[in-house]
Amino acid sequence: MSPTELSHFFCPTSIHIGVGSYRKVTDSLRRWKVSHLMVLLDAALLKSSFYADIENLLKEEVEHYEIYTDIEPDPSAHTVEKAYQVCRDSGATVLLAIGGGSTIDVAKAVGILATNGGKIHDYEGIEKFSTPPLPLIAIPTTAGTGSEVSGSCVITDTERNLKMSIRHASLNPADVAILDPLALRTVPQHVAAHSGLDAFVHAFESYISRQANPFTDAINLHALTLISGSIRPFTANRNNLTASLDMLCGSALAGMAFGQTGLGNVHCMARFVGSYFHLSHGLSNALCLPHVAAFNLPANSAKYAKVAQAMGEHVQGMPERLAAHKALESIRSLCTDLDIPSRLREAGVQEDKLDEMAELCVRANYNRWNPRDTSLHDFQRLFHEAF
Numbered sequence: 001m002s003p004t005e006l007s008h009f010f011c012p013t014s015i016h017i018g019v020g021s022y023r024k025v026t027d028s029l030r031r032w033k034v035s036h037l038m039v040l041l042d043a044a045l046l047k048s049s050f051y052a053d054i055e056n057l058l059k060e061e062v063e064h065y066e067i068y069t070d071i072e073p074d075p076s077a078h079t080v081e082k083a084y085q086v087c088r089d090s091g092a093t094v095l096l097a098i099g100g101g102s103t104i105d106v107a108k109a110v111g112i113l114a115t116n117g118g119k120i121h122d123y124e125g126i127e128k129f130s131t132p133p134l135p136l137i138a139i140p141t142t143a144g145t146g147s148e149v150s151g152s153c154v155i156t157d158t159e160r161n162l163k164m165s166i167r168h169a170s171l172n173p174a175d176v177a178i179l180d181p182l183a184l185r186t187v188p189q190h191v192a193a194h195s196g197l198d199a200f201v202h203a204f205e206s207y208i209s210r211q212a213n214p215f216t217d218a219i220n221l222h223a224l225t226l227i228s229g230s231i232r233p234f235t236a237n238r239n240n241l242t243a244s245l246d247m248l249c250g251s252a253l254a255g256m257a258f259g260q261t262g263l264g265n266v267h268c269m270a271r272f273v274g275s276y277f278h279l280s281h282g283l284s285n286a287l288c289l290p291h292v293a294a295f296n297l298p299a300n301s302a303k304y305a306k307v308a309q310a311m312g313e314h315v316q317g318m319p320e321r322l323a324a325h326k327a328l329e330s331i332r333s334l335c336t337d338l339d340i341p342s343r344l345r346e347a348g349v350q351e352d353k354l355d356e357m358a359e360l361c362v363r364a365n366y367n368r369w370n371p372r373d374t375s376l377h378d379f380q381r382l383f384h385e386a387f
C-alpha cells in the first residue's frame, strides 16, 4: 500500500489456543448466563469422543441444548432457513458451532437472521446488517477457512446457482474461537491437505494483495511459516498435535487478514472451477495456485522473496528475482507432496468450459485485490496453461 492510502485492521474474536482448550467453552456459557443453546455440529463428529467430551460439559452448564447436524458442504440458503427455524423454536440465545467452514458459516447466518430478521439473501454483500448477531462460539474441526475469525460467511443460493458472500468485518467473526488440536484428529487425509492448502492460499493471496497493510503483512508471513512448515506432517498424521496446532493457528491468522485485504486470482478462478465441476474449494484452489503464483510474480518480486524465506527456502544473499522464483519452486513442491494433480484435466475439468470461466473471472473483478492487472486474455491463458 502507498503511505497516503488509508487502511484498517480489526479482529474482535477472543481466541483460546491449545490442547484441551475446548473446556474453555464453559467460560463463555457462564459469562453469558446461557440457559438455551443451539449446537451446530458436523454430523461426522456426532459419535466422536471429542464431541462426547464437549457434550458432558454442556450437560452440566446449560438447561437445554438443541443439536443441529443437517449441514451439507457449500451450505444452501435452504439449510440456513431450516437451521434458523430450529434455533427459533428452541429459544436458543447463543450458538455453538463445532465443524468446518460450512458448519461455522451456517451458524453465522442463523445468528444474523435471529437478530436482524428477513432472509439471508438480504445480507449479501458488505455490511448489509447492523444489529449484532447472536453470540457465537466456534470450534473449527478443519484447518482451512479461518471462518471462526473472518468477517465473512458463504451461503449458496441454489435458485441463482451462485455463492453469496455475507461480509461484516466487525459483526460477522465469531465472538469466541477455540483452536484445539484435539478437534482435528478425525479429519480425513485428503481434507487435511486440501483445506490446509486453502489456508495457505489465504495467507499468500492476502500477503500479496493490493490492499495489504503492515498488520496483515506481519500476520500473513507468520501464517505462511506455520502452514508451510506443518502442512506435510499434519496431513501425514492428524494426531501430530504440534503440527495440528500450527495449522489451526496459521489458518486463523490468515482468516483475520484476508477479510481485510481481499484475495486474488487463485480464489477467483477456483470459485468457478469448483462450482462448474463440483470440486472442493480447497482442491480447486490448489489446482490453480502454482499457475497464478507464476503469473503474479512480476507484480511484487520483493514480497515473493519473503514468501520463499517464510517457506523455509535459503534465500539469504540471493538477488531478489532469484529468491522470488524460489517461492514458486517451493509452492510447486508443496502441491506435489500433497498429491495435488498438476493439471485441471486430471481433476475432471473440461476444456470447453475454460473460456466461459475466464469471462466470469473478468466480471468478478478481482483486480481490486490481485497484484497484477488481469485481462480476459490473461485469464484465458491461465486456464489453458493450467489445463
Ligand SMILES: [Fe+2]
Binding pocket: 145, 198, 199, 202, 267, 281, 285
Ligand atoms: Fe478459501
